[in-house]
Amino acid sequence: MNQLNQAFKDLQHPFAWVDLGELDRNITTLSLQSKQKRVRIATKSIRSLEMLKYLSENVPCFTGWMTFTAEETVFLAENGLDHFLLGYPTLEEGAVRELCQHVKNGKDITFMVDHLEQAGWLNKIASSEEVHLKICVDLNLSLPTPFLYFGTRRSSIQTIEQFDLLIEQLTAMKNLKIAGLMGYEAQIAGVGNNPSSSFKGMIIRSLQKRSKNKIMRFRKQVAIHLKKSGLSVEFVNGGGTGSIEYTAQSDEVTEVTIGSGYFKPALFDYYRDSKLKPAAGFALRVTRKPMEDTIVCHGGGYLASGTADLDRLPVIVSPNLQFYSTEGAGEVQTPLKMTSSKSTYSIGDNIYFRHAKSGELCERFNEIHLVRLGKYKGSFKTYRGDGKCFL
Known part of the structure; x- marks a missing residue:
């Protein structure tokens, strides 16, 4: 804490920070785990143009970006980035038409689909813009059980029959080209398998083992099936930080997606062997001390999305x-209880926290302050600092 206090002593509170030394170590660790697969960086987990550029320069086998909205993709394309896979279907006409112009100008952009209606809408836009658009088909790799839907409710493609039918429909659309497949193992990549409850952890690990068999x-x-139909794709995308080692061993996968792992937010504390x-x-500033065992920080209510746990x-x-x-983490103040008589926190002190999810932290701050080996290294603007808010 002393090194951070010294590095950040002149900053206004609250502020966000990144330790570049630990970030670089995580880049190395994840690169080893990805086993020479190409790496696509998930922008939703970063949400800073300058940090994205830093990662693209330092991540081995970097191949492009997985973005989360069409408008965000426009912003990144306008700022010199390229090789985009939109991670989610989009129906925002204005932004998609802008992306069509970027395609005409040579940008590599692939749109996500899992349903005929999404594809038909894209094909109509592409036809009117006189451009051919690349698409990626999103597979549903969740594991429904009689008692629990284990995974995320996203793609409608859950069987090979559904996939074959969609491919047949897509190949009839003259302005679309199937360029990729994505199979995201959300129930492995995004679910910690070492929670505080040992019983819950046992159930999760059992379901994850069953999921791996289905996914494979x-x-x-x-x-x-795609190859037999005479269609070749540029990539097969899979994985996320929590499943990277498993996904990297899958022969059919050509690239893996990594995002949160570079920062290692608090949710990743619940993963075994991380x-x-x-x-x-x-960081927040202590502004009150109403009792000897209690301090109060100004701000702090930065809760992560997901189930209210x-x-x-x-x-x-x-x-x-x-x-x-x-009280928890409050909108304008956060009271904290000191759990040891040795605690000596006082008004004016810095209190450091980690956000539960990676990219959402940047929605709260205009910049990320950088530190390396205890030395302040300036700051990077976030999307918010650039005046952007995409979701």
Whole structure:
């Protein structure tokens, strides 16, 4: 904490920070785990143009970006980035027409589909803009069980029959070209397998093992069917930080997606055998001390999206402090209880936290302040600092 305090002593509070040394170590760790697969960086987990450029210059086998909206993709294309895969279907006409112009000007942009209606809408836009658009078919790799839907509710393509029908429909659309497949193992990549409850952890690990068997069969089967139909694709995308080692061993996958792992947000504390290091967080100032065992920070209510569980709270990095269960992380103030008589926190001190999810931290701050080996290294603007908010 002393090194951070010294590096950030002149900053206004609250502020977000990234430790470049830990970030570089995570880049190395994830590169080793991806086993020479091409790497597509998930922009939603970063949300900073300058940080994205830093990663593209330092990540081995970098191949492009997985973006999260059409408008964001326009912004990144206008700022010199290229090789985009929109991670989600989009129906925003104005932004898509702008992307059509970028395609005409030579940008490499691939749109995501999993349903005939999405594809038909894109084909109509492409036809009116007199351009051919590349598309990627998103597969549903979730594992429905009689008692639980294990995975995310996203793609409508859950069987090989559904896939074959969609491919037949897509090949009839003259302004679309099938360029890729994506099979994202959300229930492995995005679900921590080492929660505080050992019973829950046992169930999760069992379901993840069953999921791997389905994923391996279905994604490989789809790739084979596509090849038999005479269609070749530029890439087969899979994975995320939480499943990177498993996905990298899958022969049909040509590229993996990585985002959150570079910062290692707090949710990744619940993954077994994670070798990543926390590299990002935020700091609040102590402005009150109403009792000897209590300090109050100004701000702090930066909860993560998802189910309304305790693991969506920020994690306190500064030692011997805990949230009050009756207040949690507050909109304008966050009271913290000191858990040790040795705690000596006072008004004016910095208290450090880590956000539960990676990119969402940047929605709260205009810039990320950088530190390396205890030395302040300037700052990078976030999307918010560039005046942008995409979702």
